[in-house]
Amino acid sequence: MSRRPFASVRARTTLGATLVVALALIAAGIAVLLSLRGNLTGRADAEADAAGREIAARIAAGTPYPALDLPDGDDHPVQVVDARGRALAVSEGLTAISGTGTSDVRPETGAEAARDDEEDDDPDAGGAGVVTGHGQGRATVDGESAEYRFAEVEVTDPRGGTVLVHAGAPLAAQRDAVRTASVVMLAGLPVLLAVVGAVTWLVTRRALRPVESIRREMAEITASQDLSRRVPEPGTHDEVARLARTTNETLAALETSVERQRRFVADASHELRSPLASLRTQLEVGVAHPALLDVPGAVEDTVRLQRLAADLLLLARLDAGERPAHTRVDLAELVRVEVADRAGDGTDVRVEAEEGDAAEGSRAQLSRVVANLLDNARRHARERVTATVRAHGPWIYLEVADDGTGVPEAERERVFERFVRLDDARARDEGGAGLGLAIARDVARRHGGDLTVTAAASGGACFVLRLPRAGSPEQPEA
Known part of the structure; x- marks a missing residue:
């Protein structure tokens, strides 16, 4: 042309x-x-x-x-x-x-x-x-x-x-x-x-x-396609220099996003490979020797695959920018329902909730957050888990604390990364893929809140979920 x-x-x-x-x-x-x-x-x-x-x-x-x-x-x-x-x-x-x-x-x-x-x-x-x-x-x-x-x-x-x-x-x-x-x-x-x-x-x-x-x-x-390269930045302080800096910032964000996507695909493939290989081995053994078929193990691997697929699907929707619904969700009631579903697993879960405290958003997504926090605390607790729901100003808080070993301060941000499991978690993990806390924080932030971890009074970990309170006349600042 x-x-x-x-x-x-x-x-x-x-x-x-x-x-x-x-x-x-x-x-x-x-x-x-x-x-x-x-x-x-x-x-x-x-x-x-x-x-x-x-x-x-x-x-x-x-x-x-x-x-x-x-x-x-x-x-x-x-x-x-x-x-x-x-x-x-x-x-x-x-x-x-x-x-x-x-x-x-x-x-x-x-x-x-x-x-x-x-x-x-x-x-x-x-x-x-x-x-x-x-x-x-x-x-x-x-x-x-x-x-x-x-x-x-x-x-x-x-x-x-x-x-x-x-x-x-x-x-x-x-x-x-x-x-x-x-x-x-x-x-x-x-x-x-x-x-x-x-x-x-x-x-x-x-x-x-x-x-x-x-x-x-x-x-x-x-x-x-080398996103690690950067454009030259002139030594001036004019519009061209700002354009170069903005371009480099965009390239850095794009590089991080692509690297995160690659790591996500690699980790997802790895997590899917293990249960699929185990399930295939059990089925092949069952075909050759029906008496040796481990049905409970096959069911367990299938359930693990189902949960992993559901987590990956939710993460894909969150990354695509799916907005939560504007539904009034009673957080205290949601916690009690999730605790009742886990009754009899040998862990004492105590609920301390103020009635009438509600958040606004997607009930299904917030239910997934509460479930992930309770499952994480139950896996790491020695004897007891405490779930506390309270309201303060324009915010409503859910604190889930366990009496386990806790999370080292240097690892408190890393635990929210996808497919990240600490060494202790790998030793005691019951099949989790390291996506529960990452999903919980993404959902919390898309609801206008946040999820952090601190040290509990009992010495374990205390995960604090903060969400905007429904019907609050004040506009909370994230």
Whole structure:
């Protein structure tokens, strides 16, 4: 299967970073160009204002219109019009103008102007010019047309006539500056994007190098099925280092689980082999010599196989995550029933229980726990076993104590492992496979409780089963 373009994280990151930077640079460039254009336009308006005010001051001082010293039309084209839009004076060489409100560029003759001035005669003296607005247009001077910013300055001449002075400032410098900035930005943008892309590519490759090492090691572990190997952990404290540590923790848990499963299968095969071999031998002897058939022994081996199969089936269901039922179980009653079923086996079992104390869960599974604890205590007791049921806060406790030799402190966790039997237990075992206590603890923990072992007051072992109390308003913490 071929790799699609930009399928890698490094390529996608580089492309994304380059696109983001490109958009940011384009937006910043547009903002810069708009700001530059606005500043240059403001400068042109200021130049036009200055030129217009200067002409307006001369008009207010009484300078005749034909005698106005207007600036060169190439730099600042000027158009002076009256209130009716008729040209009174224009810059030399100005042949066309737009953007000022009137396109008249032919000044009135002296006689016509004088007659109009007499009609508009006003005794007040002339006033200073006031800028009333700005506009943009074109002017043709000596046959060359260009864009200008025009300032409109209103002034009153000494005879009281209202005159508008339109003075322009060229926009050629603005156009050149904006064009130069645009060219520089467009030329520099690809170079800058190339630098950003290259740096991002190199930085991403360096950042993802540990990830590639982890992937390569995981591929080798998968191919070799060697769960004892671990992925390399970088010396940093970032997300990649945490990923490596989590991966190694997962591999360790998986290795433990697989090893436990292998050991479980091996131990189960061993435990099944002995009673099956014994039963087969007895049956073969019975076929050859019926008088020598040990029927009680065959029945005993069959019962042992049945119990072992039931224990293995329960462990398989527990490992599969089977959840216990939510049934109210009277633990004291359950203990009495199991004790009654074992009456007459020669062991004195004393029950001390508070009535009404109940747990919540699967009656069948909790019955198996109680039975396993009583059978274990009965096998190791010298004379007496004591079963105590009591409640304390949100918990209900079952303590099963015997007067045997007890469990050494160093072995108190090991006895809950599957197929584990201490040497003393092997010498006195009546057929157990070492699964009873492991099943009891698994069931207890799946019910939200726990199972531990301590030393009994009589010197033997005391197994303490703790379960959440049914109907307790408090939520117990495991």
